[in-house]
Amino acid sequence: MPASATPENFFSSRLVAKGSPLLIAGPCSAETEEQVLATAHGLKALGRVDLFRAGIWKPRTKPGGFEGMGSVALPWLQRVKVETGIPTTVEVATPRHVEEALAHGIDVLWIGARTTVNPFAIQELADALAGTGVPVMVKNPVNPDVALWAGALERLERAGITDLAAIHRGFSTFAPSRYRNAPTWILPIELKSRFPQLPLICDPSHIGGRRDLLLPIAQKALDLDYDGLMIETHPDPDKALSDAAQQVTPARLGEIISELHFRYRSSNNAEYLNKAEELRNKMDEADREIMEGLARRMALVGELAEYKKENDVKILQMDRWNEIFESRQAWARKLQVNEKFIAELYKLIHIESIRRQTEIMQRPD
Numbered sequence: 549m550p551a552s553a554t555p556e557n558f559f560s561s562r563l564v565a566k567g568s569p570l571l572i573a574g575p576c577s578a579e580t581e582e583q584v585l586a587t588a589h590g591l592k593a594l595g596r597v598d599l600f601r602a603g604i605w606k607p608r609t610k611p612g613g614f615e616g617m618g619s620v621a622l623p624w625l626q627r628v629k630v631e632t633g634i635p636t637t638v639e640v641a642t643p644r645h646v647e648e649a650l651a652h653g654i655d656v657l658w659i660g661a662r663t664t665v666n667p668f669a670i671q672e673l674a675d676a677l678a679g680t681g682v683p684v685m686v687k688n689p690v691n692p693d694v695a696l697w698a699g700a701l702e703r704l705e706r707a708g709i710t711d712l713a714a715i716h717r718g719f720s721t722f723a724p725s726r727y728r729n730a731p732t733w734i735l736p737i738e739l740k741s742r743f744p745q746l747p748l749i750c751d752p753s754h755i756g757g758r759r760d761l762l763l764p765i766a767q768k769a770l771d772l773d774y775d776g777l778m779i780e781t782h783p784d785p786d787k788a789l790s791d792a793a794q795q796v797t798p799a800r801l802g803e804i805i806s807e808l809h810f811r812y813r814s815s816n817n818a819e820y821l822n823k824a825e826e827l828r829n830k831m832d833e834a835d836r837e838i839m840e841g842l843a844r845r846m847a848l849v850g851e852l853a854e855y856k857k858e859n860d861v862k863i864l865q866m867d868r869w870n871e872i873f874e875s876r877q878a879w880a881r882k883l884q885v886n887e888k889f890i891a892e893l894y895k896l897i898h899i900e901s902i903r904r905q906t907e908i909m910q911r912p913d
C-alpha cells in the first residue's frame with residue numbers, strides 16, 4: 549500500500565524530518581477571515597504546527613446548522629499560508645470541492661467520515677484526484693468497519709494517489725459512551741497492521757467531543773505509536789459556530805502539547821532490553837498455560853456434548869451459563885483482573901463451546 553517515504557511524499561518526509569508526531573490544528577470551521585487568521589497566527593506562535601486545518605464545506609447531521617462558508621473562505625487559507633508559512637488542508641466531499649481547493653493552492657485534502665462510508669463518493673473523488681499528486685488524509689468511516697476505511701484508501705491508491713494518511717476520528721455507536729465518537733482502538737490498530745507504512749493520525753477533538761478529553765486521548769494515541777494529531781483550535785472556542793465544546797485556543801493547545809509525554813518506540817538500554825525479554829518469555833509461558841487450559845476446557849465440552857447427545861439433552865443451559873458468567877467475574881475481581889474483559893472473554897468461550905457442541909450434535913453417527 550501507500551508508498552514508502554520518498555522526498556516528495558508530504559507525510560513521510562515531514563515525519564522523518566521532524567522525528568516527532570505531526571501536528572495538525574485549526575478551527576473546526578472557517579467562520580470569518582479574522583477568526584481564521586487569528587487562529588493561524590496563534591498556532592504559528594507555538595512553532596510546531598505542521599498543517600493548518602479548517603472546514604469550509606461542513607456536512608452537518610441536521611439541516612439548519614452552520615454548513616460552512618464555502619469557497620469564499622478559500623482565499624483566507626491562502627493568506628494563512630502566505631503570512632505564517634504553514635501549509636493548509638480542507639475537507640473535500642465532491643469533485644467540485646477538489647477542484648476549488650486545488651485552484652486555491654490548498655496543500656493537503658482530507659476526506660470526512662461521512663464520505664468514507666460511501667464507495668461511490670470515494671470513487672468520484674479518486675477520479676477527480678487522479679494525476680493531481682495532492683496528499684490526502686482519509687478519516688475513518690462513521691461506522692466501525694475497517695474494510696470500508698481500507699477500501700477508500702485502496703481506491704485512492706489505485707487512482708495513483710500514494711501520498712496518503714489515515715485519520716482516526718472515532719465511530720458512531722448507540723451505546724452510551726463518555727466519548728462523542730467511540731475510539732474502538734482495535735480498528736485503527738487493525739488498519740495499521742494491514743498498512744504498516746501508512747501514517748496514522750488521531751483526531752482527539754472528534755473522539756472526545758470535549759476539551760477535557762483531548763489530553764488523555766492524545767496521550768493514548770501517542771502511546772499506541774500514532775504518527776500525528778489533529779486538534780481543533782479557535783480563538784474564542786465558546787463562540788465557535790460548530791463543535792464549540794471540543795475546540796481549544798491555540799494557547800491551550802500549546803499547553804496540551806507540553807503536557808504530552810513523548811515516548812520512544814524502543815530503547816537501546818541493555819538493562820531495559822534484558823528485562824523486557826525476560827518478562828516477554830514469562831508471558832509466552834503464561835500464554836501457553838492459557839492455551840493448555842482452553843484446550844482442556846474444550847476437550848471437556850466435547851465429552852459433555854457426546855454425553856448430552858446420547859441422553860438427548862439440549863446444548864444451551866441458561867442456569868449453568870449464568871452461574872459461570874457471574875462466578876468467573878467474581879474470580880476476576882478477587883484476582884484483580886479486569887471484570888469487563890473477563891465477561892467478554894467468557895462470552896467468546898461460550899460461543900465457541902456452543903459451536904463445538906453443535907458440530908458434535910449434528911455429526912452423522
Ligand SMILES: O=C(O)C(=O)C[C@]1(C(=O)O)C=C[C@@H](O)C=C1
Pocket residue numbers: 849852863864865866868869872897898901902905
Ligand atoms: O454445562 C453445559 O451444559 C455446557 O454445555 C457447557 C457450557 C460451557 O461451555 O460452560 C456451554 C453451554 C451452556 O449454555 C452452558 C455451559
